[in-house]
Amino acid sequence: MLRCRHAKVVSDSSIDVNASTDLPSALTRWFAINKRAMPWRNTRDPYSIWLSEVMLQQTQVATVIAYYERFIKRFPTVHALAAGDLDEVLKLWAGLGYYSRARCLHRGAQVIVTDFGGRMPETLEQIRRIPSIGPYTAGAVLSIAHGKPEALVDGNVARVLSRIKLIGGDWRQSATKAKLWELARALHLEALEKKIDPGDLNQALMELGATVCTPRGPLCGQCPAQKQCGAFREDKQSEFPETTKKTAVTTLRLLSWIVSDSKGRVLLAQRESGGLFGGLWEVPTATRAPGKEKRGTPAGSFRHLLSHRELKIQASAVDKKLWTESIEPEFNCWSGKYVNWRWVLPREAIDGAVALASIQKKILQK
Numbered sequence: 171m172l173r174c175r176h177a178k179v180v181s182d183s184s185i186d187v188n189a190s191t192d193l194p195s196a197l198t199r200w201f202a203i204n205k206r207a208m209p210w211r212n213t214r215d216p217y218s219i220w221l222s223e224v225m226l227q228q229t230q231v232a233t234v235i236a237y238y239e240r241f242i243k244r245f246p247t248v249h250a251l252a253a254g255d256l257d258e259v260l261k262l263w264a265g266l267g268y269y270s271r272a273r274c275l276h277r278g279a280q281v282i283v284t285d286f287g288g289r290m291p292e293t294l295e296q297i298r299r300i301p302s303i304g305p306y307t308a309g310a311v312l313s314i315a316h317g318k319p320e321a322l323v324d325g326n327v328a329r330v331l332s333r334i335k336l337i338g339g340d341w342r343q344s345a346t347k348a349k350l351w352e353l354a355r356a357l358h359l360e361a362l363e364k365k366i367d368p369g370d371l372n373q374a375l376m377e378l379g380a381t382v383c384t385p386r387g388p389l390c391g392q393c394p395a396q397k398q399c400g401a402f403r404e405d406k407q408s409e410f411p412e413t414t415k416k417t418a419v420t421t422l423r424l425l426s427w428i429v430s431d432s433k434g435r436v437l438l439a440q441r442e443s444g445g446l447f448g449g450l451w452e453v454p455t456a457t458r459a460p461g462k463e464k465r466g467t468p469a470g471s472f473r474h475l476l477s478h479r480e481l482k483i484q485a486s487a488v489d490k491k492l493w494t495e496s497i498e499p500e501f502n503c504w505s506g507k508y509v510n511w512r513w514v515l516p517r518e519a520i521d522g523a524v525a526l527a528s529i530q531k532k533i534l535q536k
């Protein structure tokens with residue numbers, strides 16, 4: 171049985187976890203004192219909040235901060251992003267992964283400019299018409315930027331609420347998800363009566379899940395929700411939230427050709443937009459057939475883990491003549507297709523001349 175690390179210990183002198191109070195007040199008072207500094211927390215600009223929320227999906231705060239600052243410097247407004255070139259957007263996103271987020275963000279900015287006069291909509295119905303804005307992001311933008319009492323549920327919030335209210339079932343499954351959304355909305359109704367800022371309430375729930383009510387070893391002794399928490403009361407922190415088995419990871423074996431010319435440049439191909447790594451550049455890569463790599467010089471093995479796929483890549487170096495005469499005629503991209511080709515110096519490619527996924531930078535560095 172996993173037990174919380176500091177049960178019934180008040181470790182933050184600013185918060186009395188045993189104080190008798192309602193949940194929204196306890197959470198937001200705790201948040202006011204304990205929130206971590208983040209650049210997007212200094213603003214109520216809906217575009218900045220939207221950008222940060224999209225970047226934070228699937229990515230840790232510590233990684234996002236530098237990307238966010240670079241991005242907002244280059245595209246400070248929704249108008250700037252809408253007018254920007256997708257290639258440049260992808261370059262700024264390179265290394266952050268899940269590139270469909272960048273493409274949707276770019277497309278979303280264009281929709282905001284063309285359909286909403288450049289202003290982020292302030293109603294749930296309208297904001298959901300923007301690409302990249304699902305229920306979670308809508309709740310975040312509407313509550314944090316516009317102060318609307320809109321709920322949200324992400325992994326952190328699901329963990330906190332399922333422990334406090336002892337909600338069983340995997341939160342990704344629709345019945346459980348519906349219960350959690352209902353609970354989150356009920357908290358907002360309670361908060362509304364007490365004039366609690368909806369954005370603070372949502373951020374408090376997310377922050378609590380990220381820093382205190384963590385998946386393993388929750389710090390219940392520091393938790394402002396300890397008094398209301400069913401899991402703490404019954405010592406069942408490890409039983410909530412319930413999880414079902416993850417989808418099995420499939421392995422793809424690939425062969426990347428590092429083709430170089432007499433000027434020291436390498437051949438890069440751009441993937442079609444949409445799909446995995448859509449719009450990004452890479453060294454020509456095919457599904458690996460036994461023995462094919464022997465036509466070149468071994469240039470290393472690489473492994474790249476995606477959410478449900480593992481890429482095992484063997485790299486092989488060849489010169490332009492061998493590539494053109496023997497390999498290219500029978501070459502097939504490993505998934506989707508390439509739409510552009512160009513010769514680039516490896517250093518320039520790594521330094522950002524083209525949008526490269528992090529695995530491609532590793533291959534070129536080698």
Ligand code: SF4
Nearest residue numbers: 383390393396399402
């Ligand atoms: Fe512990 Fe419950 Fe607080 Fe999570 S919500 S840290 S389980 S007291």
